[in-house]
Amino acid sequence: MQSTPGNLALLRNSSHMAETLIPSEIIKLASEVNHKIQLGEEIFNLTIGDFNPAIFPIPKELEDAIIKAYQSGHTNYPAANGMVELRKILSSSILNKLGLDYSPDEILVSGGARPLIYAIYKTILDKGDLVLFPVPSWNNNHYCHLSEACGQALEVSAAQNFMPTAADIKPFIEKATLIALCSPQNPTGTVFAKDTLLEICQLVKQENIRRSGNQKPLYIMYDQIYWELTFGDTRHYDPVSLEPALRDYVIYVDGLSKVFAATGVRVGWSFGPKKLIDQMRAILSHIGAWAPKAEQMATASFLQNTEAVQAYLNWFKPEIHYRLSALYDGIIKLKNDSYPIDIINPQAAIYLTVRCPWKGKTVKGSKVLETQQMVTAFILDTCKIAIVPFKAFGSSDDSDWYRISVGTLEKDHIDSIISGFKKGMDQLEDS
Numbered sequence: 001m002q003s004t005p006g007n008l009a010l011l012r013n014s015s016h017m018a019e020t021l022i023p024s025e026i027i028k029l030a031s032e033v034n035h036k037i038q039l040g041e042e043i044f045n046l047t048i049g050d051f052n053p054a055i056f057p058i059p060k061e062l063e064d065a066i067i068k069a070y071q072s073g074h075t076n077y078p079a080a081n082g083m084v085e086l087r088k089i090l091s092s093s094i095l096n097k098l099g100l101d102y103s104p105d106e107i108l109v110s111g112g113a114r115p116l117i118y119a120i121y122k123t124i125l126d127k128g129d130l131v132l133f134p135v136p137s138w139n140n141n142h143y144c145h146l147s148e149a150c151g152q153a154l155e156v157s158a159a160q161n162f163m164p165t166a167a168d169i170k171p172f173i174e175k176a177t178l179i180a181l182c183s184p185q186n187p188t189g190t191v192f193a194k195d196t197l198l199e200i201c202q203l204v205k206q207e208n209i210r211r212s213g214n215q216k217p218l219y220i221m222y223d224q225i226y227w228e229l230t231f232g233d234t235r236h237y238d239p240v241s242l243e244p245a246l247r248d249y250v251i252y253v254d255g256l257s258k259v260f261a262a263t264g265v266r267v268g269w270s271f272g273p274k275k276l277i278d279q280m281r282a283i284l285s286h287i288g289a290w291a292p293k294a295e296q297m298a299t300a301s302f303l304q305n306t307e308a309v310q311a312y313l314n315w316f317k318p319e320i321h322y323r324l325s326a327l328y329d330g331i332i333k334l335k336n337d338s339y340p341i342d343i344i345n346p347q348a349a350i351y352l353t354v355r356c357p358w359k360g361k362t363v364k365g366s367k368v369l370e371t372q373q374m375v376t377a378f379i380l381d382t383c384k385i386a387i388v389p390f391k392a393f394g395s396s397d398d399s400d401w402y403r404i405s406v407g408t409l410e411k412d413h414i415d416s417i418i419s420g421f422k423k424g425m426d427q428l429e430d431s
Contacts, residue, residue, distance in 0.1 A: 021145060025392035033386040044409075044417050045386045049186060049350065051407040056261040056316065061308040065298035066265070078293035080285040081277070082109025082269065086300040090269055093303060097228075100240055102271040108281050109296060113225050113255045113268040115289035119280035120221050120251050120270070121147040124178050129216075132172055133180040134164040135394030136187050136401070140180045152176070153394050158401065161190040161344065162353065166199040173207050177216055182223040183237070184230065184348030187393050187403035189324070191230065191348050194237050201243035208249060219276075220246065223253040225268070226349040228313065231321045234347045248273050256299055258350070260312065261407070267291040267299045323406040323414065324352055330418035339425045352404040354387065359400060361428040369428075372398050383424035385417055 013019075030047045037043050057063075081087070087104035094100050094107075110116045117139075125131065127148040133140035135153045144151035154168045162185060169179065179200075183192040207218050220239055227236045239250045255268030268291070270280065284290065291299075303309060324346035331343045331354060342355040358375045362368045363382075369375050376389050379402075390399040409417075 017145065017148070022142065024142075026388055029386065029388060029392070033380070036380075041384070043380070043384050043386055044413055044420065046404045046406065046409060046417075047386045047388050049405050049407065050263050051261040051350075053261070055410065056319070056407060058260055058262045058265065059302065059308060059312040061305055061312075062260065062262065062265070062298060062302040065301040066295060069294035069297040069301075072297075074294040074297050076293060078109075078290050078296055080290065081105075081281045082107065082290070083293065083296040083300065086267075086296045086303075087269075089300045089303045090271075094271060098238065098241065100238070100271075103274075106274050106277055107269055107271045108277045108284070109267065109269045109291055110284055111266040111268070111289050111291045112257060112263075113223065113253050115284055115287065116253050116268055116270040116280070117143060117221070117223065118146065119283045119289075120253070120276075121149065121178070122283050123276055123279045124219050124251075125149045126177075129177040130172065130175050131178045131180055132169055132176045133394075134162070134168070134185075136162060136390040136399075136403075137180070137182055137393055138186040141394050143180075149178075155395060158344065158353075158355070161193075161347075162188040162401075163190055163192055163196060164200070165196055166203045169200060170203060173203060173218065174210075176218055178219050178221060179204065180221045180223070181239075184224075184226040186226065186349060187351055187388065187390065188344070188353045189346055189349040189351035190344065190353070191234055192237055194235070194242070197237050197239065198242045201239050201246055204239075204249065205243055205245050217249055220250045221253065222250055225253060225255050226258050227254070228259040229317060229320060229350065230348040231317070231324070231346060236348070251276060259316075261316065265295050265299075267295050320350055320406060321346070323409050323411065324350075326411075326414045327352055327404060327406070327417065330414065331421065334418065334422060334425070339422065340428070341421060341425065350405055350407045352406070353401055354404055355401050357400045358425075358428055359398065361430060364427050364429055372400060375400070376402075378424060382427065383420040385420050 033043055033045050087107045090107050091104045094102055121143045125147050130150050131144050132152050135155050141151055152172050154164050156162050156164050204218055222239055230236050240247050251272035253270050257263040328343055328346055331341055334341050340357055344353040346352055358369055359372050380386055387402040387404050390401045391397055
């Protein structure tokens with residue numbers, strides 16, 4: 001059809017997928033916060049799930065190994081599935097730490113976790129296939145969009161620590177192809193209880209028995225990139241350890257970035273059934289999403305140095321836990337003083353989950369906070385605290401829960417943040 005001035009406005013400049021892709025709400029919020037900071041406002045920015053290298057540098061042994069790897073000439077293409085030196089070390093580490101037996105050929109290394117998650121979606125899903133995922137959760141809605149899958153969000157409550165149950169999943173399971181799970185969970189910093197995850201695993205096992213080769217299997221993607229950052233009595237559980245019969249149906253996602261504050265080093269890995277790992281490798285080899293060879297060789301060297309690894313964790317985990325616990329204690333004190341705020345006890349990762357049920361309240365001498373979006377703006381503009389609403393993680397627009405990230409938090413700012421929450425609530429009254 002020949003274009004005419006009348007129909008030019010109807011033509012797209014790019015694909016439907018690209019035209020309808022929703023930008024990251026977290027990056028958008030962080031950009032707004034940074035703009036305010038550049039204008040001279042003092043804002044406590046607790047939005048991005050990243051680390052300030054001045055507070056949390058990567059391990060010195062890893063840094064030295066990276067430099068040495070570049071000096072040794074590891075600047076050409078790496079193997080498509082990751083350097084064998086690294087995959088051998090990962091195979092041993094997975095067995096020693098998790099009790100899971102995966103050979104180097106069942107492990108795929110990539111430039112962080114994100115390409116691996118994308119490859120899992122593209123490997124398993126055809127257009128229109130159903131993905132089940134809890135909300136709040138990180139980015140599953142966007143990966144569904146990128147792979148043209150149908151996403152079924154399962155909104156779970158604080159009463160469940162924001163972790164899905166078998167009862168949440170069961171109504172949709174017969175039509176599903178993939179269940180996307182994350183523990184410890186981003187954004188909530190909560191984890192699966194053993195019995196909760198076991199019930200989900202048993203449900204998936206029975207569903208795959210029902211399908212008996214007449215239907216595409218039901219898979220679990222298990223993102224456990226925060227698994228070593230658990231605190232107190234919290235324990236990490238994974239599907240295959242609880243239900244070994246699921247070994248052919250679970251693909252794990254893990255990496256260097258969170259546990260060693262190495263988000264910019266970009267070394268992630270996935271392990272699972274060899275056929276799926278091989279197919280994921282083929283997809284990512286066309287994209288070129290491998291981790292740089294020097295970083296891979298350095299990671300292999302560092303992970304072999306178990307004393308250095310443990311020494312870093314012995315320093316790093318208490319530093320993270322201190323920040324989480326201090327914020328938690330301060331907010332609980334406000335709650336106990338009858339302020340309208342709540343928080344979940346820190347379990348894992350670098351996140352706290354805080355509730356600000358202020359919608360409908362009036363700012364003294366000013367406006368009513370009619371929407372949760374207005375509450376978010378009030379937290380930023382009045383409390384001078386930037387945190388991410390669960391809406392950015394797929395929850396409903398009126399969810400009054402927020403993510404606090406402590407990877408950039410200075411210890412001496414904690415009291416000021418608690419005071420900021422108090423200052424804001426002191427200006428609120430019931431309408």
